[in-house]
Amino acid sequence: MAAASDFPSPLRIPRSAALLLILCLCSALKLCNGYFYTINRHTFGHPHHPHFASHNYRDALTKSILFFEGQRSGRLPSSQRLRWRRDSGLSDGSAANVFQFADMYRGPYSNGLKKVVCPFYCSYSGYEDELLWGAAWLFKATRNPIFLKYIQINGQTLGAGEYDNTFGWDNKHVGARILLSKAFLVHKLQSLHDYKGRADNFICSVIPDASFSSTQFTPGGLLFKMRDDNMQYVTSTSFLLLTYAKYLTSADRVVNCGGAIITPTRLRSIAKQQVDYLLGDNPLKMSYMVGYGPLYPQRIHHRGSSLPSVAAHPAKIQCSAGFDFMKSSAPNPNILVGAVVGGPDKDDRFPDQRPDYEQSEPTTYINAPLVGALAYLAHSFGQL
Numbered sequence: 001m002a003a004a005s006d007f008p009s010p011l012r013i014p015r016s017a018a019l020l021l022i023l024c025l026c027s028a029l030k031l032c033n034g035y036f037y038t039i040n041r042h043t044f045g046h047p048h049h050p051h052f053a054s055h056n057y058r059d060a061l062t063k064s065i066l067f068f069e070g071q072r073s074g075r076l077p078s079s080q081r082l083r084w085r086r087d088s089g090l091s092d093g094s095a096a097n098v099f100q101f102a103d104m105y106r107g108p109y110s111n112g113l114k115k116v117v118c119p120f121y122c123s124y125s126g127y128e129d130e131l132l133w134g135a136a137w138l139f140k141a142t143r144n145p146i147f148l149k150y151i152q153i154n155g156q157t158l159g160a161g162e163y164d165n166t167f168g169w170d171n172k173h174v175g176a177r178i179l180l181s182k183a184f185l186v187h188k189l190q191s192l193h194d195y196k197g198r199a200d201n202f203i204c205s206v207i208p209d210a211s212f213s214s215t216q217f218t219p220g221g222l223l224f225k226m227r228d229d230n231m232q233y234v235t236s237t238s239f240l241l242l243t244y245a246k247y248l249t250s251a252d253r254v255v256n257c258g259g260a261i262i263t264p265t266r267l268r269s270i271a272k273q274q275v276d277y278l279l280g281d282n283p284l285k286m287s288y289m290v291g292y293g294p295l296y297p298q299r300i301h302h303r304g305s306s307l308p309s310v311a312a313h314p315a316k317i318q319c320s321a322g323f324d325f326m327k328s329s330a331p332n333p334n335i336l337v338g339a340v341v342g343g344p345d346k347d348d349r350f351p352d353q354r355p356d357y358e359q360s361e362p363t364t365y366i367n368a369p370l371v372g373a374l375a376y377l378a379h380s381f382g383q384l
Contacts (some may be wrong), residue, residue, distance in 0.1 A: 053377075053381035053383065054272075054276045054279075054281060055275075055276060055279045055280070055281075055377075056383070057275075057374050057377040057378035057381060057383055058378045058383035058384060059292065060279055060289060060292050060374050060378075061371065061374035061375055061378050062338075063289060063290075063291050063292055063337050063338035064289065064338045064340070064367050064370050064371050064374055065338065065371060066081060066082070066337050066338045067290075067336060067337065067338030067339045067340075067362070067367050068338075068364070068367065069081055069082045069085065070082045070085055070302075070304060070305070070336045070337075070338075070339065071364055072085060073088050074087070074088070075087050082334075082336070082337070083311075084304075084309035084311065084334040085304060085309075085334075086309070086310045086311070098134070099131075099134045099135070099138060102127070102130065102131060102134070103131060106127060106131075107127055108122075108123035108126055108127050109123060109127070110122045110123045123170065124170055124171075125170045125171040125173075126159075128157070128158040128159045129158070129159060129171055129172040129173045129176065130172060131154070131158050132151065132154070132155065132158040132159065132160060132172070132173065132176045133172035133173075133175060133176045133179075135147050135150050135151050135154075136151065136176045136179045136180050137179070139151065139183075140179065140182075148189075148191075151180065151192070152191055152192075159173055160173075160176070160177070160194075160195070160198065161194075161198065163201065165201075165202050165205035165206060165214060165215065166225060166233065167233070167236045167237060167240060168225075168232050168233055168236060168365065169232065169363075169365040174202050174240065175236070175240065177195050177198040177199045177202065178199050178202070178240050178243060178244050178247075180192050180195040181195045181196045181198075181199040181244070181247060182247050183195070184196050185247045185248065185250060185251040185253060186247055186250045186251060196253075199244060200255045200256070200257075202240070203241070203244060203255045203257070203262060203267070204255065204257035204258070204262070206223070206237060206241075206270075207257055207260070207262055207266075207270070208270075209260070210257035210258065210260050210262070211257060211258035211259070211260065212257055212258055213257075216346070218344065218345075218346055218347065218348045219283070219347065219348055220277065220282045220283045220344075220348040221273060221277055221282075222234060222274065222277050222278075222282065222343070222344065222348065223237055223274055224346050227345050227346070227358050227359070228342070228358040229342040229358060229361065229363065229366070230342060230343050230344075231278065231288060231340055231341065231342050231343035231366050232342075232363065232365050232366045234274050234277075234278060234343065235274075235275075235278070235340070235366055235367070235368075235369045235370040235373065236365075236369045237271075237274070238270075238271040238274045238275055238369070238370075238373045239271075239369035239370070239372045239373045240369075241267040241268070241270055241271040242267070242268060242271045242372070242373055242376050243372070244264075244267060245264035245265075245267040245268050245271075246264075248263075248264045248267075249264045268376075268380075271373060272377060275370070275373050275374065275377060278340065278343070278370075279292060279293065280292075280293045280295070282344070282348060283348045284344070284348065284349075284350060286350065288340055288341055288343050288344075288350075289338060289339070289340050290335060290336055290337060290338065290339040290340075290341075290362070291335060291336075291337035291338060291339075292338075297341050297350075297352050297360060298331035298332065298352060299329070299330075299331060299332060299352050299353060299354040299360060300332060300336060300339060300341055300354065300360050300361065300362055301326070301341075301354050301355070301356070301357040301360040301361035301362075302332070302336055302339065302361065302362055303322055304334065304336070305332045305333075305334045305335070305336040305339070306325050306326065306328075306332045306333070306334070306354060307322060307325050307333075307334075308333055308334075309333070309334055312333075326354050326355055327354070327355060328354070332354075336362065338367065339362035339367070340362055340366045340367055340370060341359065341360050341361060341362050341366075342357075342358055342359045342360060342361055342362075342366075343359060344359065345359065
């Protein structure tokens, strides 16, 4: 196996199943691409220009985007900046009409691939959230009334009214509610009125002092959902708070959490605190973004970063041989600039050990929403 993928899990995943996982992730990122990666000054609404910024958000933004060059597959362009990353996966295929296919053949994809994708990549939340999320993005992207009608007819059966406060790779319900609330708040689409209330419920669940808050924070102030890859919830929640603040500002609205009035300014403040923690304002004074600041993770759980580059080691490295490198205590030879790892535990501790994938593994779904949050902060502080 080329030194371009993550470490093999204890389960041996066949190439066909791994390809399916990659296609699913790529399809999700393609749907989100125009939203997550936009850094235009109008993306987040009214800018704010305080005199002092806690961090160089522009630098962090640049590096968070650079991270994706370390995730590339296929024949790489001459403009590739992470030179240790080379061509890989040259025989892989592509997917089309994903939404129509998923709606026609409903069910969690892991039902048919349980032996090779579980427990690491099981669809624990089911398939309904992906259909609602996909329809919401397709409606936003195309303005085709077919997708609006689909949402209106299928929303309830797809879990639009369920209560949850987690937005991550496996559960998209909250993201769909925030996105669909824009149609009501900004575009005045009355038929989607209920999504504003559902978005408000999520906001109230993450506000520390709200009566309905159900979110845990570390002693250092980091939002904490679970030890396994917790930073995905930090970046995705921060992005949603900033996005919803924009929608509320456009509509001159606030959120009422049991009598506590939550303003867009409050949402922006909470999001900034979370991003600042990630960048180094934490008990360990460590940036959890590789390459940002003087202290950052050195032993990230990433095969391409921790194995010698093909330029330095032309011979093929077999899949099983990767474990020797994974267990090494030496720093990674290839710096995956911009990668954000899973982060500290509930007590703000981070051991920086490569085998600890729960805390040391970077992922695209950690960085993707962070790009949007950093773009807002960089612009707000006059850095763009």
